[in-house]
Amino acid sequence: MKYNLIIADDHKMFLDGLLSILDTESDYNILFTAKHGGHVKKYISINTEEQIDLVITDVTMPEVDGIALNKWIKKTDRNIKTLVVSMHNSAKIIDDLIENNVDGYLQKNAQKEEFLRAIETILGGEKYFSKEIKDIYLQNKFEKNKEKEIKLTKREVEVISLIAEEFTTQEIADKLFLSKHTIESYRKNLITKLNVRNLAGLTKYAIKKGYVS
Amino acid sequence: MKYNLIIADDHKMFLDGLLSILDTESDYNILFTAKHGGHVKKYISINTEEQIDLVITDVTMPEVDGIALNKWIKKTDRNIKTLVVSMHNSAKIIDDLIENNVDGYLQKNAQKEEFLRAIETILGGEKYFSKEIKDIYLQNKFEKNKEKEIKLTKREVEVISLIAEEFTTQEIADKLFLSKHTIESYRKNLITKLNVRNLAGLTKYAIKKGYVS
DNA sequence: GTATTCATCCCAGAAAACAGGGATTTATGA
DNA sequence: TCATAAATCCCTGTTTTCTGGGATGAATAC
Numbered sequence: 001m002k003y004n005l006i007i008a009d010d011h012k013m014f015l016d017g018l019l020s021i022l023d024t025e026s027d028y029n030i031l032f033t034a035k036h037g038g039h040v041k042k043y044i045s046i047n048t049e050e051q052i053d054l055v056i057t058d059v060t061m062p063e064v065d066g067i068a069l070n071k072w073i074k075k076t077d078r079n080i081k082t083l084v085v086s087m088h089n090s091a092k093i094i095d096d097l098i099e100n101n102v103d104g105y106l107q108k109n110a111q112k113e114e115f116l117r118a119i120e121t122i123l124g125g126e127k128y129f130s131k132e133i134k135d136i137y138l139q140n141k142f143e144k145n146k147e148k149e150i151k152l153t154k155r156e157v158e159v160i161s162l163i164a165e166e167f168t169t170q171e172i173a174d175k176l177f178l179s180k181h182t183i184e185s186y187r188k189n190l191i192t193k194l195n196v197r198n199l200a201g202l203t204k205y206a207i208k209k210g211y212v213s
Numbered sequence: 214m215k216y217n218l219i220i221a222d223d224h225k226m227f228l229d230g231l232l233s234i235l236d237t238e239s240d241y242n243i244l245f246t247a248k249h250g251g252h253v254k255k256y257i258s259i260n261t262e263e264q265i266d267l268v269i270t271d272v273t274m275p276e277v278d279g280i281a282l283n284k285w286i287k288k289t290d291r292n293i294k295t296l297v298v299s300m301h302n303s304a305k306i307i308d309d310l311i312e313n314n315v316d317g318y319l320q321k322n323a324q325k326e327e328f329l330r331a332i333e334t335i336l337g338g339e340k341y342f343s344k345e346i347k348d349i350y351l352q353n354k355f356e357k358n359k360e361k362e363i364k365l366t367k368r369e370v371e372v373i374s375l376i377a378e379e380f381t382t383q384e385i386a387d388k389l390f391l392s393k394h395t396i397e398s399y400r401k402n403l404i405t406k407l408n409v410r411n412l413a414g415l416t417k418y419a420i421k422k423g424y425v426s
Numbered sequence: 427g428t429a430t431t432c433a434t435c436c437c438a439g440a441a442a443a444c445a446g447g448g449a450t451t452t453a454t455g456a
Numbered sequence: 457t458c459a460t461a462a463a464t465c466c467c468t469g470t471t472t473t474c475t476g477g478g479a480t481g482a483a484t485a486c
Contacts, residue, residue: 012325017230060322087300087322108321109273109300112225153432164417166410168472181435188474197379198442199473203416204377204425212417366462381442394465401445411472412443 002029003123004051006043008069009058009085010035014108018056021112028119037064041072044080052080053123054103059086059093067093071100081122085110089133091140098137104128150193157211159186163199164206215242216336217264219256221282222271222298223248227321231269234325241332250277254285257293265293266336267316272299272306280306284313294335298323302346304353311350317341365406370424372399376412377419 005028009015015033022028031052034040040055041064055073059066070082083104084097097105103122106114107130118128129137152160162172169187173180191198194205206212218241222228228246235241244265247253253268254277268286272279283295296317297310310318316335319327320343331341342350365373375385382400386393404411407418419425 010324011230011322013230013234013328014226014322015230016233017224017226017228020229020233021226087320107300109224109227111223115226155433164413166413168411170472178433179435181437182433184473185435186433188476191474197474198381199412200377200379200416203413204420207417207420368463383442391463392465394467395463397443398465399463400443404444410444 003027003053004029004031005119006030006032006034006040006052006055007057008034008037008040008055008061008066010061011058014058014085018115021115022119025116036061037066037069037072040064040069044073044076044078052078054081054083054119056083056085056119058108059084067096067100070097070102074101083118083122083128089136091136094133094137095140105133106130107133152190152193156186156190156193159183160190160202160206161211163187163190164203164212216240216266217242217244218332219243219245219247219253219265219268220270221247221250221253221268221274221279223274224271227271227298231328234328235332238329249274250279250282250285253277253282257286257289257291265291267294267296267332269296269298269332271321272297280309280313283310283315287314296331296335296341302349304349307346307350308353318346319343320345365403369399369403369406372396373403373415373419374424376400376403377416377425 005022007015007018007030009018019030019033022030031050032040032043034043037057040057044052044055055069057066057069061069064072066084066086070084073080073082081103083106084102085106085108086093087108089107094105104118104127106118106128110118110130114130121128158176159172162175167175169183170180172178173183176183187202190202194201196202196205203212218235220228220231220243222231232243232246235243244263245253245256247256250270253270257265257268268282270279270282274282277285279297279299283297286293286295294316296319297315298319298321299306300321302320307318317331317340319331319341323331323343327343334341371389372385375388380388382393382396385391386396389396400415403415407414409415409418416425
């Protein structure tokens with residue numbers, strides 16, 4: 001029995017490459033290829049009777065991207081596996097996909113063997129993620145949890161941003177039309193809250209958070 | 214008259230994809246494909262009589278990578294054009310390639326049309342770089358020039374690192390077995406040199422330079 | 427509806443950073 | 457070798473930050 005696959009990628013070259021490595025495997029039957037997620041949604045919606053085993057999709061595509069497509073497929077209750085391939089390993093993308101029960105994730109520069117292994121693994125009912133991807137996901141989770149404990153208010157963010165932009169307390173007070181005592185309090189609270197020692201620590205935090213560059 | 218091409222990439226899938234889009238074009242004759250730069254060097258060395266028009270190569274390959282390969286080809290005086298494709302847009306890689314007279318650079322997620330356009334352009338004797346790549350190159354040049362003007366000594370780097378790690382002047386002095394006056398001087402010089410206002414500016418510089426994280 | 431957080435303001439003393447001077451010895455490059 | 461840069465140290469003020477208190481109204485959450 002052959003597995004039915006759908007592939008979505010707006011890059012002709014990648015598509016051709018993928019088709020060529022799947023061609024050598026007789027187990028796979030390519031039902032449909034698409035240049036964006038919308039076509040895949042439509043195809044799946046129309047062919048309600050057909051058994052679709054796996055959708056392989058790129059992340060970046062016009063209109064409906066891979067993230068949205070995965071989400072949509074996983075809501076259909078039709079037990080369609082998803083394998084997402086991407087150029088880049090963004091923690092945000094990986095996180096979003098895993099939260100939406102994606103079955104596998106590969107970087108586009110993976111070797112032929114890894115592609116085939118991933119597809120086999122997923123069709124066998126298991127998840128497939130490389131060690132690197134797992135690490136990124138866990139690292140991200142870990143950081144997000146740490147961040148959750150420390151939550152800055154709007155004003156605090158404003159103040160720490162200006163501190164990191166090299167303004168003095170008095171200057172910040174003038175800018176925000178507040179008393180310099182107020183800013184001093186904010187600075188004090190920030191140092192305590194963020195568990196740092198001084199302005200350098202505040203600045204580093206602000207940069208890490210992207211409040212300044 | 215057909216153009217003679219060589220392609221080097223250790224990713225079967227990419228290779229297949231590239232071959233498939235070149236297949237539709239009758240102008241190109243693929244002389245040779247390789248999984249790493251060493252094979253290409255050998256091929257070119259042996260076939261001294263053969264006209265080789267273009268080598269398309271990946272950056273990351275085992276043993277001899279695309280950067281080394283481009284350098285080598287450009288030293289041969291055989292007027293072989295080079296088109297480098299890469300997964301990532303690293304300023305360092307782009308800079309190195311352009312300094313070594315590469316004829317074009319593409320990101321691997323380029324569309325079929327861009328690949329063909331790039332190859333045509335290069336074979337026509339012109340360079341091919343996307344706007345994005347040009348921007349990265351120029352931005353990098355610009356930053357490198359700015360950096361050249363500001364050069365920190367070993368000691369200054371040590372001091373600014375510790376400052377950014379939230380140590381006070383006295384603590385740094387103790388750590389480095391120096392007088393606190395010395396550290397004060399360094400801090401003062403750093404503020405002047407780097408044209409910042411205070412500790413926050415020093416910290417930001419240290420982070421940008423990767424002295425601390 | 428009350429407990430908590432947010433946003434605001436105030437004070438005082440100590441510690442540290444900042445600004446603006448110099449000076450000496452040791453490398454080092456032209 | 458002679459000038460320049462690097463590394464080190466010193467001083468005096470002034471400004472800013474840091475520490476450790478405290479207070480109040482308003483909004484928000486439980």
